[in-house]
Amino acid sequence: MPVTFADIQAAQQRIAGQVDRTPVRHSRRLSQLTGAEVWVKYDNLHFTGSFKERGALNRLSQLTPDERRRGVVAASAGNHAQALAYHGGRLGIPVTIVMPVGTPFTKVDGTRAHGATVVIHGADFTASSEEARRLQAENGHVFVSAFDDEGIVAGQGVCAIEFLEDAPDLDVLIIPIGGGGLIAGCSIAAKAIKPDIRIFGVEAAMYPSFSARRNGETPKCGGATIAEGIAIKAVGDITFALADPLVEDVLVCEEEDFEKAVALYATLEKTVAEGAGAGGLAALLAHPERFRGKKVGLVLCGGNIDARMLAVVLNREMVRERRLVVFRILSDDRPGILSTMAAVIGDVGGNIIDVVHNRLALDVPAKGAEFDIMVETRDSAHADAIGEALKDKGYALRMG
Structure with missing residues (x-):
């Protein structure tokens, strides 16, 4: 069934009081830098460091008593994993997470710290998903997709409701795309609240799965990107069907764009962004002419970056400058x-x-x-x- 605005409103009520309402702030510095009027929603300030909590909690809250007893399994590069682990622990639901080899230590450690069973398997998200499906069949777990699930999408859409409540005059939302859960949910909610708002997606050049599918092409995906949170080889079927009619354009950004955005969040906004989390700013920096003079909302959707990688990015930016x-x-x-x-x-x-x-x-x-x-x-x-x-x-x- 398609996800409706009513589903997102129901998710907002379902998770109310259990997930932080993250702040929205106007950024004078980023506005001066880009020529747009920039508002940032700081989803990196969630307890587990990313936007994933809303979707994870909404989906877990919809499990039947039998499904709760059997527990859930998921594949994740880290943020979905931590969100499921944290809220699963709160609700008494066993959680098993399959993570790709090379997942940042901060995300692996964070997931284990919340009580989940972590399995490191596969070179990428696709291989980890296959192993998660195998564990589902073997152990009777409920598989919870990181994005391609109506309950997940509805929960993620709450982000846009909050954003537009706090910044109702926005002309544009720029949202990173991995599997598409966040942009699908936010597009549905934002367009229901403000039909003339324009939605732009952001993908890493190494993983342009949404834009390739939109163009009828086979995506060429692979490589070590700093935006590992959106390094997905195939956008979800559910999320693509929901988001494609609502998204005006998808902007593909290079590694330098993501690095610069991470560095600017740290130096100008005094906040920590992971590569994928800085995707909206990366697109704004790469295409300032598209947004000059517009009221632009950026979802800073995650801040789980290894301290070593953050140091590398900041030093590389000093070299560029x-x-x-x-x-x-x-x-x-x-x-x-x-x-x-x-x-x-x-x-x-x-x-x-x-x-x-x-x-x-x-x-x-x-x-x-x-x-x-x-x-x-x-x-x-x-x-x-x-x-x-x-x-x-x-x-x-x-x-x-």
Whole structure:
């Protein structure tokens, strides 16, 4: 049966008081940066760190007493897993989760901490789903899809009701697409509340399953994306049928877009976003002309990113902005040479982070050495000034 707005309203009542109502805030900084009027819904502030709680709780609340006794099984890269595990534990329902090899540790540990049985199996979500189906048949569990389920979709649609209650003047919603549960539910709810609102989806370039299906193409999916939460090879049949007529366009973003969005949420909004969670901002940054002057709502749908990966992303963004620069210098290998280079860099205000001293490169004279000096700078212009100061002192830069 199709999911209706009445189903989403019923889900809102069913889960009321058991799931946090996450805040919606206008972002002056992101508005200035993009030229749109930007509102963000901070679903990363749910207890388990993502939007998945609404759908998981709604679906679990609809189980029969016998189904509750038998327990549920699901395949998930992490956020659906944690939501099911947490609310299953609260309701006394056994939960088994199959996760792909390589799922971020923070999501694996979080799922186990909520009391679920975790099985690591398969190279990707598809293989994990097959194993979950096998466990369903073997143990009599109820399979709960991460997205392709009417109860899940109805629960996820509550996000849009909350968003439009708090920001009723929105012109646009931009929503990440993996299996399609969030965009399906939110599209139904948003269009029922405000028929002229425009819905845009976001996919990772490595996993364009929704847009490929819309275009009648076989999706070419695969690769290690930072947006692993939406790394789904095949959008759900139920979710595609529901969302396709309501979604105006699907914007496909590259890895750099997701990385930049994660970094901007951290530096400008002082909040943590995982790659998939930052998808709406990634699309806005990649296509600012599509939304300039519009009132745009972004669902920051998850914040479960490994601390190490967050550090990598932030450092990579500093490299892109040339706030971290490696100066490769060919010089004589004599006592004190490093200190004189450091003095030049310090005099111009650069902060040396790391030095690699290479005497064995065969394209360097036997009496010379190559120095890779990593320097923290204020911006690209400052990096150029440091490079010019080194050249003025006679140092040959092989790379800047």
